[in-house]
Amino acid sequence: MRIPYIHDFEEWRTGFEFYYPVKVRFSETDLFGHLNNTVPFIYFEQARIEFLKQLGFMQNWLDPSNESIPVVANLQCDFLKQVFFDQELRVYVKAASVGNSSVDIHYMGVNADHQPVFCGRGTMVQMAKKTGKGLPWTEEQKELFGIPAAKIDG
Amino acid sequence: MRIPYIHDFEEWRTGFEFYYPVKVRFSETDLFGHLNNTVPFIYFEQARIEFLKQLGFMQNWLDPSNESIPVVANLQCDFLKQVFFDQELRVYVKAASVGNSSVDIHYMGVNADHQPVFCGRGTMVQMAKKTGKGLPWTEEQKELFGIPAAKIDG
Amino acid sequence: MRIPYIHDFEEWRTGFEFYYPVKVRFSETDLFGHLNNTVPFIYFEQARIEFLKQLGFMQNWLDPSNESIPVVANLQCDFLKQVFFDQELRVYVKAASVGNSSVDIHYMGVNADHQPVFCGRGTMVQMAKKTGKGLPWTEEQKELFGIPAAKIDG
Amino acid sequence: MRIPYIHDFEEWRTGFEFYYPVKVRFSETDLFGHLNNTVPFIYFEQARIEFLKQLGFMQNWLDPSNESIPVVANLQCDFLKQVFFDQELRVYVKAASVGNSSVDIHYMGVNADHQPVFCGRGTMVQMAKKTGKGLPWTEEQKELFGIPAAKIDG
Numbered sequence: 001m002r003i004p005y006i007h008d009f010e011e012w013r014t015g016f017e018f019y020y021p022v023k024v025r026f027s028e029t030d031l032f033g034h035l036n037n038t039v040p041f042i043y044f045e046q047a048r049i050e051f052l053k054q055l056g057f058m059q060n061w062l063d064p065s066n067e068s069i070p071v072v073a074n075l076q077c078d079f080l081k082q083v084f085f086d087q088e089l090r091v092y093v094k095a096a097s098v099g100n101s102s103v104d105i106h107y108m109g110v111n112a113d114h115q116p117v118f119c120g121r122g123t124m125v126q127m128a129k130k131t132g133k134g135l136p137w138t139e140e141q142k143e144l145f146g147i148p149a150a151k152i153d154g
Numbered sequence: 155m156r157i158p159y160i161h162d163f164e165e166w167r168t169g170f171e172f173y174y175p176v177k178v179r180f181s182e183t184d185l186f187g188h189l190n191n192t193v194p195f196i197y198f199e200q201a202r203i204e205f206l207k208q209l210g211f212m213q214n215w216l217d218p219s220n221e222s223i224p225v226v227a228n229l230q231c232d233f234l235k236q237v238f239f240d241q242e243l244r245v246y247v248k249a250a251s252v253g254n255s256s257v258d259i260h261y262m263g264v265n266a267d268h269q270p271v272f273c274g275r276g277t278m279v280q281m282a283k284k285t286g287k288g289l290p291w292t293e294e295q296k297e298l299f300g301i302p303a304a305k306i307d308g
Numbered sequence: 309m310r311i312p313y314i315h316d317f318e319e320w321r322t323g324f325e326f327y328y329p330v331k332v333r334f335s336e337t338d339l340f341g342h343l344n345n346t347v348p349f350i351y352f353e354q355a356r357i358e359f360l361k362q363l364g365f366m367q368n369w370l371d372p373s374n375e376s377i378p379v380v381a382n383l384q385c386d387f388l389k390q391v392f393f394d395q396e397l398r399v400y401v402k403a404a405s406v407g408n409s410s411v412d413i414h415y416m417g418v419n420a421d422h423q424p425v426f427c428g429r430g431t432m433v434q435m436a437k438k439t440g441k442g443l444p445w446t447e448e449q450k451e452l453f454g455i456p457a458a459k460i461d462g
Numbered sequence: 463m464r465i466p467y468i469h470d471f472e473e474w475r476t477g478f479e480f481y482y483p484v485k486v487r488f489s490e491t492d493l494f495g496h497l498n499n500t501v502p503f504i505y506f507e508q509a510r511i512e513f514l515k516q517l518g519f520m521q522n523w524l525d526p527s528n529e530s531i532p533v534v535a536n537l538q539c540d541f542l543k544q545v546f547f548d549q550e551l552r553v554y555v556k557a558a559s560v561g562n563s564s565v566d567i568h569y570m571g572v573n574a575d576h577q578p579v580f581c582g583r584g585t586m587v588q589m590a591k592k593t594g595k596g597l598p599w600t601e602e603q604k605e606l607f608g609i610p611a612a613k614i615d616g
Contacts, residue, residue, distance in 0.1 A: 003536075004466075026357055027190045027350050031183040031239055037534045038181050038507055041500040042335050049334055062393075072499045074465075076538030085185055085370075157382075158312075180511055181504050191380045192353055195346040196489050203488055216547070226345045228311075230384030239524075335498045339491040339547055346489050393493055 003078050005096075005106070005121045013116070016092035016108055018054060020047035024087045035083035040118045041075060044107050047091040048124070051105075055144045068135045071127040073102070077120035081111070088112055095145035098152045101126050101134030103145060157232050159250075159260065159275045167270070170246035170262055172208060174201035178241045189237035194272045195229060197245045198261050202278070205247040205259075209298045222289045225281045227256070231274035235265070242266055249299035252306045255280050255288030257299060311386050313404075313414070313429045321424070324400035324416055326362060328355035332395045343391035348426045349383060351399045352415045356432070359401040359413075363452045376443045379435045381410070385428035389419070396420055403453035406460045409434050409442030411453060465540050467558075467568070467583045475578070478554035478570055480516060482509035486549045497545035502580045503537060506569045509553040510586070513567075517606045530597045533589045535564070539582035543573070550574055557607035560614045563588050563596030565607060 006012045022043050030036040052058045052070070060066045083089065092108040107120040128135040142152055160166045176197050184190040206212045206224070214220045237243065246262040261274040282289040296306055314320045330351050338344040360366045360378070368374045391397065400416040415428040436443040450460055468474045484505050492498040514520045514532070522528045545551065554570040569582040590597040604614055 025350065025354050026184055027192050027353055029185040030180055031185070031187045032531070033185045036181045036507075037537060038500065038503040041503050042333065045335055045498075045500055046333050069494070072541060074538065074540040075499065076536065078536040079534060179504065179508050181507055186377070190353075191383065192346065192349040195349050196487065199344075199346055199489055200487050223340070226387060228384065228386040229345065230382065232382040233380060334492055335500050337493040338488055339493070339495045341493045344489045 003119065005076075006119070009116075012106075013108065015096070015106075016094050018051050018094065019090040019092040020050045022046070022089050022091055024083060024085050024089065026085055029085050033084070035085075035087075037077075037079060040077050040079075040109060040120065043089070043091045043109065044075065044077070044093075044120055044122065047093045047107060048105055048122075051093040055146070057141070057144065067130070068126050068128055071125045073123040073125050075120065075122035077107075077118055079118050081115060081117040083109075083111070083117050089117065095147050096121065096151065098137065098142050098145050098147060101136045103137075157273065159230075160273070163270075166260075167262065169250070169260075170248050172205050172248065173244040173246040174204045176200070176243050176245055178237060178239050178243065180239055183239050187238070189239075189241075191231075191233060194231050194233075194261075194263060194274065197243070197263065198229065198231070198247075198274055198276065201245040201247045201261060202259055202276075209300070211295070211298065221284070222280050222282055225279045227277040227279050229274065229276035231261075231272055233272050235269060235271040237263075237265070237271050243271065249301050250275065250305065252291065252296055252299050252301060255290045257291075311427065313384075314427070317424075320414075321416065323404070323414075324402050326359050326402065327398040327400040328358045330354070330397050330399055332391060332393050332397065334393055337393045341392070343393075343395075345385075345387060348385050348387075348415075348417060348428065351397070351417065352383065352385070352401075352428055352430065355399040355401045355415060356413055356430075363454070365449070365452065375438070376434050376436050379433045381431040381433050383428065383430035385415075385426055387426050389423060389425040391417075391419070391425050397425065403455050404429065404459065406445065406450050406453050406455060409444045411445075465581065467538075468581070471578075474568075475570065477558070477568075478556050480513050480556065481552040481554040482512045484508070484551050484553055486545060486547050486551070488547055491547050495546070497547075497549075499539075499541060502539050502541075502569075502571060502582065505551070505553045505571065506537065506539070506555075506582055506584065509555045509569060510567055510584075513555040517608070519603070519606065529592070530588050530590055533587045535585040535587050537582065537584035539569075539580055541580050543577060543579040545571075545573070545579050551579065557609050558583065558613065560599065560604055560607050560609060563598045565599075 024035055028035055028039045061070050089109050094106050096104045096106045102123050102125045105122055105124055108116055109118045111117050126135045178189055182189055182193045215224050243263050248260050250258045250260045256277050256279045259276055259278055262270055263272045265271050280289045332343055336343055336347045369378050397417050402414050404412045404414045410431050410433045413430055416424055417426045419425050434443045486497055490497055490501045523532050551571050556568050558566045558568040564585050564587045567584055567586055570578055571580045573579050588597045
């Protein structure tokens with residue numbers, strides 16, 4: 001298991017606190033009898049939104065009068081173990097590093113035995129609606145992500 | 155096979171002309187090895203939109219400045235035959251009857267052997283955005299549906 | 309609001325006890341800004357499975373060596389109120405009547421203010437795998453549905 | 463635009479020949495008014511299957527008696543331009559490199575103006591059902607991917 005965005009899996013794993021619980025739906029399985037590969041991205045989206053809501057970001061972004069919106073620039077997932085119907089998963093989320101107007105968000109799905117079943121990451125950018133360009137985070141926003149100063153650029 | 159909205163299946167079937175072709179996606183199957191039961195409603199939506207676009211309705215409804223939007227009041231589906239991955243279906247659509255501000259739309263999915271695999275219907279209402287109430291069709295709109303005058307109320 | 313399978317809404321409503329909680333996902337909304345019309349059927353499926361699991365049916369049906377499987381013969385939904393992202397719903401389920409090898413299952417989605425937002429029903433049949441035909445319920449199975457004897461046929 | 467798996471975009475782009483056409487469905491949009499970020503992965507899956515079918519792989523893998531199945535080890539997507547309802551896209555697919563029992567598959571979605579709207583990649587492994595481990599490609603299989611010998615390991 002060599003995953004480009006994870007140097008030391010055990011260390012990486014300890015950085016997570018927040019999780020979003022999901023239960024695999026019947027309609028999320030496919031004819032191979034397990035969770036369809038496209039579904040973890042739906043879980044990531046939902047877990048990311050709950051995470052950002054908890055940090056205090058989401059409320060503004062869902063307000064149509066707000067000047068910025070969050071834009072997903074990329075997403076990736078590594079599938080580690082098969083996942084089956086009705087399994088209860090925890091989808092952990094954390095901010096791994098913060099850029100000028102972007103944030104690198106990491107994900108880890110674990111089953112009821114605490115075994116990682118998939119992991120992933122994605123860059124999210126705060127975009128100014130007017131210009132379509134990245135809107136730099138304020139210092140206050142950067143702090144909200146709750147990550148060590150060394151992982152904050154700029 | 156007793157379906158409340160179909161009196162004579164063979165006669166009912168002849169009323170269809172327009173169809174939307176779909177190919178069953180892998181992600182649309184479930185662990186029972188066939189098309190998940192929730193998916194025909196996605197096909198119905200897509201077929202309905204293409205049908206309404208062809209009739210000339212959809213363009214206005216997708217324009218945010220338009221005073222009305224189409225609202226689905228109800229939907230139903232009868233599952234007649236199992237459908238499998240990769241099958242190519244035709245999803246037929248027709249306006250079965252027109253009310254004051256609503257239309258009863260019927261659907262029939264057939265497989266490559268022209269066997270009906272599912273059928274359905276649903277009421278769609280033209281709603282005025284300001285009032286949230288039904289906006290009566292104009293005479294011109296009623297004619298667009300292309301159904302016999304006897305099936306047009308009012 | 310005239311719904312064919314509901315005679316008296318208030319009376320109908322009181323028959324529900326079991327519910328499955330759902331929270332509307334971002335990916336379940338559409339460009340009209342609300343819950344896409346095809347999604348309540350996913351909620352119905354999940355609520356039905358949890359209901360049948362609680363009654364003791366689902367375990368056998370998910371066992372590949374079992375001689376019967378549940379087959380959904382039809383499904384319908386009436387959309388009563390708009391549903392939006394992040395709303396927490398309860399999707400109630402009940403067996404409304406039981407036939408020889410089928411059961412009529414009813415659904416009601418309510419929002420946090422206990423207002424019905426959609427309701428629905430569908431026939432489910434216990435099918436024998438060998439013959440592809442309905443497999444009659446045993447007396448024990450009929451009792452599991454927990455409905456008054458008057459609503460049990462045969 | 464810096465994408466780890468693309469060195470020279472214009473060169474990378476010329477390597478594609480096979481594509482799968484899709485039309486953005488209404489149910490695939492979200493409340494931000496565009497294609498939901500989780501949907502390109504569904505397009506990738508479908509495009510990959512059609513590509514593998516065309517190469518002659520898929521037929522065996524869908525046969526339950528076959529000794530191997532394809533397993534997706536990872537997937538990623540970079541979102542380049544917004545995609546909207548009803549747009550017609552081409553989702554291009556190619557094998558970028560072949561390992562001992564794996565293949566690196568690349569994807570590029572373009573709109574009607576031939577502008578790339580998203581791109582991606584993913585590793586697929588041929589897994590032996592008995593052992594759950596990678597089953598090496600035969601020489602014949604490696605040739606099927608139709609890529610230069612220099613990009614074939616082993």
